[in-house]
Amino acid sequence: xxxxxxxxxxxxxxxxxxxxxxxxxxxxxxxxxxxxxxxxxxxxxxxxxxxxxxxxxxxxxxxxxxxxxxxxxxxxxxxxxxxxxxxxxxxxxxxxxxxxxxxxxxxxxxxxxxxxxxxxxxxxxxxxxxxxxxxxxxxxxxxxxxxxxxxxxxxxxxxxxxxxxxxxxxxxxxxxxxxxxxxxxxxxxxxxxxxxxxxxxxxxxxxxxxxxxxxxxxxxxxxxxxxxxxxxxxxxxxxxxxxxxxxxxxxxxxxxxxxxxxxxxxxxxxx
Ligand code: NAP
Numbered sequence: 001x002x003x004x005x006x007x008x009x010x011x012x013x014x015x016x017x018x019x020x021x022x023x024x025x026x027x028x029x030x031x032x033x034x035x036x037x038x039x040x041x042x043x044x045x046x047x048x049x050x051x052x053x054x055x056x057x058x059x060x061x062x063x064x065x066x067x068x069x070x071x072x073x074x075x076x077x078x079x080x081x082x083x084x085x086x087x088x089x090x091x092x093x094x095x096x097x098x099x100x101x102x103x104x105x106x107x108x109x110x111x112x113x114x115x116x117x118x119x120x121x122x123x124x125x126x127x128x129x130x131x132x133x134x135x136x137x138x139x140x141x142x143x144x145x146x147x148x149x150x151x152x153x154x155x156x157x158x159x160x161x162x163x164x165x166x167x168x169x170x171x172x173x174x175x176x177x178x179x180x181x182x183x184x185x186x187x188x189x190x191x192x193x194x195x196x197x198x199x200x201x202x203x204x205x206x207x208x209x210x211x212x213x214x215x216x217x218x219x220x221x222x223x224x225x226x227x228x229x230x231x232x233x234x235x236x237x238x239x240x241x242x243x244x245x246x247x248x249x250x251x252x253x254x255x256x257x258x259x260x261x262x263x264x265x266x267x268x269x270x271x
Contacts, residue, residue, distance in 0.1 A: 140207075
């Protein structure tokens with residue numbers, strides 16, 4: 001089995017990754033940089049996000065495993081002191097559980113280009129305007145839904161719902177749901193301008209189109225997870241659930257709501 005170990009630059013992650021590589025080699029695994037079957041990330045959810053983009057071109061052949069060196073994450077199941085168990089689970093009888101989650105397809109039309117440029121997001125994509133109000137028509141399934149005015153809009157996957165989406169008041173979605181969510185970033189609502197002012201979750205066979213107002217197009221910023229694609233004039237963006245999915249190997253059943261509780265609520269008392 002060909003395995004890549006992908007880590008962030010924090011000292012604990014560097015040491016844990018070196019340890020893991022030694023254990024994997026001792027157990028007879030091939031530790032490689034190219035064409036891995038399994039990518040093990042060591043760090044946090046952000047590290048897994050980076051690894052996802054590094055290997056996004058081969059999602060049909062690669063599975064991910066997240067080892068966390070900080071707090072329990074949403075994409076990271078294993079702790080840094082459980083490396084022996086992790087290696088043993090990889091040597092198992094092949095009956096390991098593989099779980100996969102939906103991704104967001106971001107189809108962008110740039111001015112002067114007839115083709116559509118596609119990006120894949122694991123967490124979310126945002127469209128924002130920094131210097132002035134963003135004005136964007138929002139269509140759902142080709143019907144005008146609203147004309148948005150405000151700082152921006154965030155379209156997230158179920159697994160991304162606990163990230164930026166949650167900070168702006170979006171709902172937390174169970175990752176087994178096949179859906180994408182649209183959440184507003186500081187919308188303007190007054191006598192003149194009106195938006196729904198609530199997060200929207202659309203069905204698997206629906207899509208969302210944004211048409212940024214041509215007047216502000218040159219200072220709109222589009223993000224895809226932690227990346228900002230090279231700036232060009234955007235005329236339209238279509239968001240829908242991607243055909244590809246992300247797969248996790250050696251998945252351990254931490255109940256999703258336990259993760260949410262652990263990450264955001266922590267210690268509490270009954271009643
Ligand atoms: P980052 O430092 O990699 O991530 C920011 C924080 O978000 C970290 O604590 C990270 O956890 C956590 N995170 C990442 N994915 C998550 C998920 N699916 N569920 C819950 N928490 C998650 O920051 P970055 O490189 O700028 O961007 C990475 C992500 O950060 C973006 O995709 C976006 O979702 C999020 N972000 C959030 C805000 C906000 O909440 N205001 C602003 C910008 C970006 P770890 O510590 O485990 O890595």
